Amino acid sequence: MSKDGEQLGIMPSAQAQRLADDQNLDLVKIAPKAAPPVCKIMDYGKFRFEQSKKEKEARKNQKTIEMKEIRLSYKIDIHDFNTKLEHAKKFLAAGHKLKVSIRFRGREMAHSKLGAQAMERFAQQVAELATVEKGAKLEGRQMLMFLTPVKK
Numbered sequence: 001m002s003k004d005g006e007q008l009g010i011m012p013s014a015q016a017q018r019l020a021d022d023q024n025l026d027l028v029k030i031a032p033k034a035a036p037p038v039c040k041i042m043d044y045g046k047f048r049f050e051q052s053k054k055e056k057e058a059r060k061n062q063k064t065i066e067m068k069e070i071r072l073s074y075k076i077d078i079h080d081f082n083t084k085l086e087h088a089k090k091f092l093a094a095g096h097k098l099k100v101s102i103r104f105r106g107r108e109m110a111h112s113k114l115g116a117q118a119m120e121r122f123a124q125q126v127a128e129l130a131t132v133e134k135g136a137k138l139e140g141r142q143m144l145m146f147l148t149p150v151k152k
Contacts, residue, residue: 010036069099072122074108074115081118085125088147092129098147105141115143123147 016039020027026044029037068091070084091098100122102115119136130147
């Protein structure tokens with residue numbers, strides 16, 4: 001294919017390279033696995049610059065979702081629970097994913113059921129803003145639950 005887009009047909013690679021050299025351009029293989037391989041005559045430096053420009057633009061427009069973490073305790077008091085709940089609602093309203101965790105220390109491992117209840121209560125309180133992506137699960141000495149914001 002020439003630089004203005006017209007197809008030049010099937011030709012030996014030496015002849016195609018000569019055509020590209022005559023126009024002070026590069027011969028670039030577009031589809032090397034095709035039979036015969038498809039090549040294009042273009043300014044490769046300009047092509048790479050435009051590609052990197054498109055990639056930068058795509059990265060700029062890309063929305064990254066942050067993961068925020070809320071740490072609870074299985075024996076958390078009502079006021080502390082409500083404070084954590086308000087923080088979680090702010091994070092979810094901003095569109096962040098939420099990781100809710102409870103760390104069990106020492107003999108607290110015996111009360112993992114109470115931790116699961118605290119997690120369940122937390123999930124019910126934010127149900128209008130979030131869906132449970134991964135339910136409360138005990139992993140070692142830590143219980144984790146993941147919430148994602150509800151799409152509007």
